[in-house]
Amino acid sequence: MKKVLSGIQPSGLLTIGNYIGAIRQFVEMQDTHDCYFMIVDLHAITVPQEPEKLREQTESVAAMYLASGIDPEKAVVFLQSQVRAHAVLGWIMTTLTGMGELERMTQFKDKSAGKESVGAGLFVYPSLQAADIVLYNADLVPVGEDQKQHLELTRDLAQRFNHRYGDTFVVPEPHITDVGKRIMSLIDASKKMSKSDPNPGAFISMFDEPDVIRKKFSRATTDSGREIKYDPDNKPEVSNLLEIFSIFSKVPISDLEARYEGQGYGALKKDIAEAVISVLEPIQARYRDIRQSGELQAILKRGAEKANAVADATLKRAMERMGFLL
Ligand code: AMP
Ligand code: TRP
Numbered sequence: 001m002k003k004v005l006s007g008i009q010p011s012g013l014l015t016i017g018n019y020i021g022a023i024r025q026f027v028e029m030q031d032t033h034d035c036y037f038m039i040v041d042l043h044a045i046t047v048p049q050e051p052e053k054l055r056e057q058t059e060s061v062a063a064m065y066l067a068s069g070i071d072p073e074k075a076v077v078f079l080q081s082q083v084r085a086h087a088v089l090g091w092i093m094t095t096l097t098g099m100g101e102l103e104r105m106t107q108f109k110d111k112s113a114g115k116e117s118v119g120a121g122l123f124v125y126p127s128l129q130a131a132d133i134v135l136y137n138a139d140l141v142p143v144g145e146d147q148k149q150h151l152e153l154t155r156d157l158a159q160r161f162n163h164r165y166g167d168t169f170v171v172p173e174p175h176i177t178d179v180g181k182r183i184m185s186l187i188d189a190s191k192k193m194s195k196s197d198p199n200p201g202a203f204i205s206m207f208d209e210p211d212v213i214r215k216k217f218s219r220a221t222t223d224s225g226r227e228i229k230y231d232p233d234n235k236p237e238v239s240n241l242l243e244i245f246s247i248f249s250k251v252p253i254s255d256l257e258a259r260y261e262g263q264g265y266g267a268l269k270k271d272i273a274e275a276v277i278s279v280l281e282p283i284q285a286r287y288r289d290i291r292q293s294g295e296l297q298a299i300l301k302r303g304a305e306k307a308n309a310v311a312d313a314t315l316k317r318a319m320e321r322m323g324f325l326l
Contacts, residue, residue: 021144078303
């Protein structure tokens with residue numbers, strides 16, 4: 001079975017962008033792959049976090065994984081900070097990474113732009129991400145398109161280590177789906193849908209109530225035409241809506257185009273909202289049950305035990321090859 005690893009930062013409310021680009025794929029892959037899904041709390045602290053908020057958001061992302069259908073009997077679900085090997089191998093990978101490589105990372109450029117002070121952790125973030133992935137010998141990493149560059153660096157670092165110290169790490173591939181690899185803002189289709197957008201109308205949160213979802217879709221920006229056609233270059237807003245609709249309704253985009261021919265955007269927006277609500281409502285109900293059940297801590301502890309066993313073995317092998325005394 002191929003191995004899969006991915007993670008999400010506990011740094012804000014999850015959006016349907018996270019669901020489409022990441023979580024939905026995690027759920028699909030857990031039946032056919034050996035899966036590790038973590039909450040990357042060590043990455044979250046590369047920007048300042050309030051302790052109480054970090055705790056809450058970490059639990060929230062973990063509960064949302066389970067509510068969305070990740071089954072801890074099938075996949076290993078754990079917190080990055082509960083597997084200390086991440087920090088150690090993260091440091092080792094940092095020493096193999098060039099400053100120039102990190103300077104080229106667009107996520108760093110975006111997150112540091114205009115900031116007066118930027119922590120060094122934000123700069124070396126991709127080296128820790130590389131460690132996350134190689135620790136589990138992951139073949140595939142399901143992510144949205146924005147992570148492609150980090151995955152390329154991970155591949156380079158894994159190969160560099162293997163070249164220098166002998167074959168140790170699996171060189172992973174990103175797993176990025178064609179439809180839904182980059183869900184755009186509902187207000188400005190030139191920007192990625194992001195949980196940190198100051199305008200909440202730009203994103204649908206996984207926690208939005210039905211009426212909020214209806215309102216946000218009805219106010220979504222569209223061009224002045226009325227043709228419902230998938231054409232990301234010329235009709236980015238409508239194309240983004242069609243991608244969201246297709247994923248939540250499981251109807252291919254070409255069928256949706258045919259179904260809405262000649263109908264204008266109003267009908268389309270109404271129906272998208274209902275498709276999204278019908279998926280999110282049961283997830284939200286399960287989320288509330290999981291948070292109330294008090295079982296989360298135990299599930300995460302069990303996940304960390306399994307993750308530690310795999311990660312420690314990889315770390316030991318890597319350190320031995322590098323000349324550390326064990
Ligand atoms: P983050 O919220 O940055 O920790 O992202 C977690 C995962 O969700 C990563 O795999 C991202 O690529 C994915 N993701 C975040 N926003 C989007 C989006 N707008 N479209 C598609 N995937 C996304
Ligand atoms: N950098 C990823 C993001 O911003 C989160 C992440 C950290 C990750 N470690 C990972 C994703 C390992 C996949 C695999 O979304």
